Structure formats: structure tokens, C-alpha cells
Amino acid sequence: MSFFDVARELLFAFGQNTIIFAATLVGAIPLGFIIMFGSTSRWKPIRAVVKTIVWVIRGTPLMLQLFIVQFGPGIMFNIPMRQRMVSTLIAFIINYAAYFSEIFRGGLESIPRGQYEAGQVLGMTGRQIFSKIVLFQVIKRITAPMGNEIITLIKDTSLARTIAVVEILRTAEIYSAKGYIGPLFYTAVYFLVFVGVLTVIFNKLEKKMDYYSG
DSSP states (O other), X not given: OOHHHHHHHHHHHHHHHHHHHHHHHHHXXXXXXXXXXXXXXXXXXXXXXXXXXXXXXXXXXXXXXXXXXXXXXXXXXXXXXXXXXXXXXXXXXXXXXXXXHHHHXXXXXXXXXXXXXXXXXXXXXXXXXXXXXXXXXXXXXXXXXXXXXXXXXXXXXXXXXXXXXXXXXXXXXXXXHTTOOHHHHHHHHHHHHHHHHHXXXXXXXXXXXXXXXX
């Protein structure tokens, strides 16, 4: 098999990683906001339940969560999960939503209470205070930690191979079992390039959000 054939197969497999990456972001960010509002709710029962769920999700490995989503329904309810990609997306979205919710919560709680009071003195509504005073400060403060989590996400997509999703690392492992070492290095290059692009994007975003400098 030629270099181009191997590279083409690896690129196709990396498309699976990219799908997991993109779908997780699309699902986990809004779910993270919902969880954040639950963990900061004034109702103690809701707050306690949501914080416990977040604690469990953050305290257990993503790989274990993949196994539970894939095999749990079949073991407990005799309803096997036949779509392994669906199991992967469910586990990834829930896992990263829990992490994102804590980042959102930390950013929101870092805004001094005095800024809310100042907005009220100016006659602004709660919605105006949030959209015109608080929101952009929160975005600025969470840009760096969100960037770190998102970069981690692209590398974590390789965990999908543990439930037999044919992503790039699983494809490279298949080739390495046949005596080909090159695909492992190609895989490293794919991840390095993707992470490099994300790093550049987030560095530029952080500079753009640094509107207090100077």
C-alpha cells in the first residue's frame, strides 16, 4: 500500500475525530450553560442535584463514561446501543458540558457584585446589566480556560477507539499491527496541526478580547 493510500485512509479516519470534536462543541456549550444555571440556582434541591451530577461526571474517567453509555443500556435494560458514534457523542457532550459549566460559573462569579449594583443605580434592567456590562467581561475571563478545554477535546476524541469507533488512532493501530510504523507518526502530525491551528486562533482571540490593555 502506497503512502498516499495510507494518508487518505488516515485523513478519512481523522474526519471521524473532527465530527466528534464539532458535535461535542455544538452540544456541550449550550448544555453547559443550562447546567451552570442549575448549579447556581436559588433552589437548594436543584443546586444540590446538579452539583452532584457535575461532581460525578468530573470525578470519573471519560473512558469509563464511554463504556457505560455504550454497554450500560444493554446490560441494565436489554436495549443494546448499536450506533457506537451516537454513544460516543452522548458521553462526550455530557462530559464536556460538565467541565464547561464550571468554567462558565467561575467566569460569572468572578464579576464583582458592585458592577450589578452600579447598573441598577443607572436604571438598567437585569437583562441590560448582563448583556451590556457582565457578558463581555465573562467571555474575556473564560477565553483562556475554554481554549485549554477545547484543545484537550480534540486529543480526547481518540478515546472513541475504546468502543471500536474507527477514528484515526484506531486506524493507525490497525496498520501498526501489520508492521507499519509510519501511520503512528502521521497521526501525530494530524493532531499537531489541528492543535496548532486552534492555538493560533485562541491566541488571537485572547489578544482581541484584551480590550483593557493600554
